[in-house]
Amino acid sequence: MSRFLPAILMIALLALVSLFVGVSDVSLAALANGDGHAQLVLIASRIPRTFALILSGAALAVAGTIMQMLARNRFVEPSTAGTVESASLGILFVMLFAPAMPVIGKMLVATAFALAGTALFLRILRQVPLRSPLLVPLIGIMLGSVIGAVTTFIAYRYDLQQSLAAWMTGDFSGILKGRYELLWLNLALTIAAYVAADRFTVAGMGQDFTTNLGLNYRRVVSLGLVIVSMVTAVVVATVGAIPFLGLVVPNVVSMIMGDNIRRSLPWIALTGAGLVLMCDIVGRLVIRPYEIPIGTVFGVVGSIFFLYLLLRSRSRVA
């Protein structure tokens, strides 16, 4: 607990930096002088963006942890299990068949698709004899590619490829007041995950242990799937996918403090939020006055770390 306060201060500091970094000049002095433009940018763009970053970062990292417990595999997260691709297929369907649907409906349809895609992934895992833990993410990435190919084909046919690109690459530059509030749902989902933390730790020990301890394994898996799918759908629908976040954060925290989720989940959420804040600030600074989308920044950071994890585990197994 004693290390918890500095961590929260660190996040607060990053959030503060995030408020004051950008093309428009928002400074304390300008705000104090009653600069109308600065105030507008702060309230309409910077504050929503900062909240959006924290809410998506924390929830995605938590979703990754739950996925890893359910699949009992270190290398699984929404972008390596077909979840992200399924969610964006769902949004595409809404755009085609019910373009006037409000954003909450869009998110629910995306959740349903994500749920179906992820459940299919877990089902395949049960059927396939897994000789190596490395096969699990491979199967997920393959499934994701198949779903992604279908999505791309449909988007190509109906000239929606630009929208599709927006969902697949996380980007916070478009976040404005009135267009991110759905992300608060992630706060509720993260809290729900914390309440059920022990169940997920138990599920991570496998079906036999779960049954022995008196829990219904299927029910725990279903609860986890709903949380993971909803978080993914909300993030994909509002800011777009941030690949590998749910992989990097849980693995780093696990290396340091283990997998008792009741204990590690607050750290996972904080680290997720901090990392996303940092990467977004970097993306805003590197090619000023332009921006690199966070999906790209994190894609680079995350894939390097993913490779490191794979190589490390290979040398350990072999």
Add this chain to the structure above:
Amino acid sequence: MIEIRDLVKAYDDSIVVDGVSLQIAAGGVTSIIGPNGAGKSTLLSMVSRLVAMDRGSVTVDGLDVTTTPGDVLARRLSVLRQDNHITTRLTVRDLVAFGRYPYSKGRPTVEDARHIDGALSFLDLGDLADRFLDELSGGQRQRAFVAMVLCQDTDYMLFDEPLNNLDIRHAVSMMRLLRRAARELGKTVVVVLHDINVASCFCDHIVAMKAARIAAQGTPEEIIEQTILSDIYEVPIRVHEIDGQRITTYYR
């Protein structure tokens, strides 16, 4: 008492457990022995509701294992299968503490802490309590799993090959521990065993299985006997009385 009635389990075309009926009295250590593929593990898994049965029923003190709510049963009966691969990084203490989950549901009380410390010291795990499972040897990990089951503090404790990975010292102390749990705490212990000499020296009751059925059952004096064992294992087995113990030999 565990009452097993006409239990059947088949995978595809092969029948693994074929109409087994058996009563395991409360108290004491009962072992299930028999050659590979006799159906011992499947029987144990069905009794502990880890595997669904095709036909028949199992009751534990009158509670039907298929219909009783999982959390109620988890306070009556615990089970440890063989070959447990846990990929999550938990410390020994965390793992053992999860044995209290059926009672605490994640909010451990002082009473739970007492059980956890007791189980850790019972299995000589005090020094390893804060180590992660993936840093332990196979035998140490096995002891941690047994400590978790012990911590669950159920009247019935089922173990599938609990001596796997254990050296002689720890195997003997594990069997002594199970016997102590039965004698002093009134527990009912059921163990699937490979080593018939262990069954002979530590158990109150022996159930011998062969080809999906029960071949014989009784006290060690009744079962550890040349013709019965030779018939079950299909090799000549001789029984010797050494230091008041019945020891079998089958090497030459």
